[in-house]
Amino acid sequence: MFKKIMVPVDLAHKEDLGKALNCARDLARHYGAEIVYVGVTTTTPSQTAHNPKEYQSKLDAFAQEQARDGDITASAKMLLSHDPRSDVDDVLLKAVGDTGADLVVMASHMPNILDYVWPSNGGKIAEHAKCSVMVVRGQV
Template identity: 35%
Template structure:
């Protein structure tokens, strides 16, 4: 049913991804799917990495750890973006349209007042892509 699954990740909040990772890993194992871990980042130094190469190495390491945990292929994909705070949704949406992904699994938060003013990343993708989106709280 699902040959490939994408999961956007934020390496600065990996502690909040456990449920979504479990769902992703379990679905990938069930359907023998490949998982793409997507991370949008700027080329400027950040608290995670000094440059894109180091960021990719950290994401690769995180993907390898998930492979060991779930026994399925996790491929790290870095999506460079000039301003991730402003363009993350568009960058993810562009990547999803350019690549053969059957399902997107995303960690989500409990809605709050600010969600009435600003859309969440999951709601943006659900309304702007033709991919199936599974939000995990």
């Protein structure tokens, strides 16, 4: 049913992604699908990496770890953004097409009052992606 699963990851908050990561690995094993872990960074230093090359290296290591621990096929794709906080949704939507994903599995927070004013990342991706989107709430 699914051949390529895109999983957006924020390496600065890996500990909050457990439930979504487990879900994606289970789906990948069930369908024999590949997972592509997508991370968005900037060219300026951040708390995660000093530069895009270092970020790509950390994202590759993350994907290899997930593949090994989950007995799946996985890869990593780094995307650059001038301002990830403001345009992460648009960058991720473009990545859906670029990666050929037929499913996006992403973590999301529990809805709150601000979601009525500013939609969540998961909500925008689910609304606009041209593939199936599974928004996974909560942590493991």
